[in-house]
Amino acid sequence: MSTQPRESSEIIIENLSLSFGTTEVLKGIDLVIKPGEFFSFLGPSGSGKSTLLRAIAGFGPTPEGRILISGEDIARLPPWERNVGMVFQSYALWPHMSVAKNVAFGLEERKVPQAEIDVRVKQALDLVDLADYAHRRPSQLSGGQQQRVALARTIIIEPRVLLLDEPLSNLDANLRIQMRRDILALQRKLNLTTIFVTHDQEEANTTSDRMAVLNNGILQQVGSPIDLYDAPANTFVASFLGTANILKGELKKSGKSSAFISQKGMEIPITKPLENTSAIAIRPQNIHLQPPGKKKTANSFDFKGVVSEVEFLGETLRYSVTVGNESILVDHSHRPGDIIFSVSEEVNVVFAEDQFVMLQA
Ligand SMILES: Nc1ncnc2c1ncn2[C@@H]1O[C@H](COP(=O)(O)OP(=O)(O)O)[C@@H](O)[C@H]1O
Ligand SMILES: [Mg+2]
Numbered sequence: 348m349s350t351q352p353r354e355s356s357e358i359i360i361e362n363l364s365l366s367f368g369t370t371e372v373l374k375g376i377d378l379v380i381k382p383g384e385f386f387s388f389l390g391p392s393g394s395g396k397s398t399l400l401r402a403i404a405g406f407g408p409t410p411e412g413r414i415l416i417s418g419e420d421i422a423r424l425p426p427w428e429r430n431v432g433m434v435f436q437s438y439a440l441w442p443h444m445s446v447a448k449n450v451a452f453g454l455e456e457r458k459v460p461q462a463e464i465d466v467r468v469k470q471a472l473d474l475v476d477l478a479d480y481a482h483r484r485p486s487q488l489s490g491g492q493q494q495r496v497a498l499a500r501t502i503i504i505e506p507r508v509l510l511l512d513e514p515l516s517n518l519d520a521n522l523r524i525q526m527r528r529d530i531l532a533l534q535r536k537l538n539l540t541t542i543f544v545t546h547d548q549e550e551a552n553t554t555s556d557r558m559a560v561l562n563n564g565i566l567q568q569v570g571s572p573i574d575l576y577d578a579p580a581n582t583f584v585a586s587f588l589g590t591a592n593i594l595k596g597e598l599k600k601s602g603k604s605s606a607f608i609s610q611k612g613m614e615i616p617i618t619k620p621l622e623n624t625s626a627i628a629i630r631p632q633n634i635h636l637q638p639p640g641k642k643k644t645a646n647s648f649d650f651k652g653v654v655s656e657v658e659f660l661g662e663t664l665r666y667s668v669t670v671g672n673e674s675i676l677v678d679h680s681h682r683p684g685d686i687i688f689s690v691s692e693e694v695n696v697v698f699a700e701d702q703f704v705m706l707q708a
Contacts, residue, residue, distance in 0.1 A: 355382035355540050356417040356507040358403065363412035363422075365402055372398050373410065373564045380542065380557075385534050387543045387551040390561035391587070396544045399561070400510050403542070404433045416507055432506030436513045438497040440485040446472070446496050447481040453504040471499040474533060491522045498530070502537065509534065509541040515550065527554050548588055552576075560584050581706055585628035592634075592675050593706075594627045607705070611672035615648060621705040631678035633702035636666060636694040638686070647699040654692045670696055 358380040365373040373395050380386045388396040401407045403414055405426030414422040421429045440449050447468050454464045472478045475495035485493055494514060501509065514530070515523040531554050534541045545551050551558050552572040560567040560575065560583075568580040579585035582593050596609035598620050605620040607627055615627065636654075643649050655674065656667035659681070666677045666688065675696060679685065688694055 355538050357382045357415075358508060358540060358542075359413070359415040360399075360403075361413040361415070363399070363402065363410050363414065365398060365408055365410040367408060371564065373402070376412070376566050378559060378566065378569065380540060382540055383538045384556045385531060385541050385543065385554055387545060387555040387558035388561055389545060389548065389551040389558050389587075390567075392546055394561040395564040396546070396561055397512055398564075400433070400512055400542060400544050403508070404431050404510055405429050406433075430504075430506055431508045431510055432501035432504060433510040434494075434497045434501050434512065434514050436516055438485075438493050438517075440493060440496055440500075442485055445482050445484060446477065446488070449485065449496055450500045450503055453500065457504070467503055471503040474502065474536070475499045475529075490518050491526055494518065494526060495529075498533065502533070502539070507540070509539050510544075511541065512544045513546070514543070515545075523550070530554070560587060562587070578704060579628060579706070582626050582628065585704065585706065589630065590676060590678075591628045591630055594629075594673065595625065596627070598624045609673060613650070613671055613673045615703075616700075617705075618700060621707065623707045624705040626706040627703050628706055629698060629703035631665065631676040632663075632680070634675065634677045634696060634698045636668065636677055636679065636688055637697055639693045639695055641695060644697060644699075647697050650696040652694050652696040654688045654690050654694055657688065657690060668694060668696055 360376050360378040363373055363376040364371060376399065388399060390396050398407060402410045405424060410422060412422065413420045416429070441452070450471055451464050451468050454467060469478065472481055475498050477492060477495050477499065480488065480492060485496065488496065511530070515526050518526060527550055543554060555572055557569060557571050558575065559569045562583050568575055568584045575584060576588050579588060585591040585593060594609040594613060596607055598617065599606050599608050605617045607615045607617055607624060639651070650670045652668040652670040652675065654666055655669050658665040662681060663678045664681050664687065666679070668675045668677055677696065
């Protein structure tokens with residue numbers, strides 16, 4: 348197996364729908380994954396991530412629509428003709444075979460000559476740092492090592508794309524962090540287009556070039572982790588990616604000025620209104636509390652509020668503040684000596700227009 352970067356494949360998914368019986372679980376998915384990208388499918392449990400990944404690998408019901416890898420529509424090919432590598436959540440290693448045999452398996456099936464198999468098994472085990480474990484059984488390995496065997500077994504066939512379905516979910520927290528770095532490093536080394544399925548936002552954020560957020564079998568938004576966090580397209584993405592205050596309501600124009608009026612009566616002046624805004628999302632760390640009477644900061648709004656809850660989370664203090672009938676979360680990063688507000692204290696709730704996102708229905 349060549350460990351040199353090679354030509355990477357592009358994946359294009361066009362209008363893909365898939366049903367189990369009469370239940371449609373993927374609905375009109377359109378997606379382009381660029382050559383060499385580390386791409387994640389992120390969404391809550393049951394959102395369709397595994398089903399979409401399995402459709403690319405060729406498992407499960409035949410979808411409607413097209414799946415192109417390097418321009419070739421593979422949507423109706425059997426799995427073994429697709430040349431994609433998939434690592435399952437359970438690893439699915441053969442318990443009675445040695446590590447080396449497990450890794451060699453795909454090449455033996457393809458009738459590769461034994462001498463070449465030996466060389467490629469050694470290279471694959473080197474790549475995942477398991478050269479010294481070739482003769483062990485899977486049961487004699489730690490969870491992280493088993494995961495690496497599963498990876499070696501998949502990359503040895505030199506797949507055009509690597510598909511990983513929640514590959515870290517069986518590992519403890521520290522090992523997950525180490526393994527996600529190792530997987531990313533391996534992906535970069537091989538320059539292998541990779542799709543990583545996870546329900547864990549941090550895992551997707553730390554690894555992905557770009558990611559797709561799924562909910563109820565519908566693609567919600569695609570972009571880099573930071574873009575999606577800062578500019579969520581809808582209330583689902585805003586609240587799934589971290590914490591957000593979501594104020595539902597509508598825009599009201601009077602003469603030249605506009606304002607967003609929340610259903611609970613909070614009125615926020617808007618200089619750059621977005622048509623059909625039905626909600627505003629603002630992250631707790633983008634709002635600031637000040638003692639009442641302090642001079643207003645330029646270009647920001649100032650609402651009178653009362654602190655209803657204070658939670659100390661270590662690096663942050665999280666306040667719940669009642670503003671009229673709205674309850675607003677505000678995060679202050681905590682440093683010793685900072686002012687700490689207490690429950691029932693009156694405060695000014697301060698934020699600027701460029702710190703919130705207008706969302707359409
Ligand atoms: N073999 C199956 N038969 C029927 N329904 C299924 C099957 N596999 C998955 N589903 C349904 O499809 C939906 C998406 O599942 P899945 O892709 O596994 O979600 P995720 O991986 O995001 O947790 C769920 O509602 C699930 O119950
Ligand atoms: Mg799944």
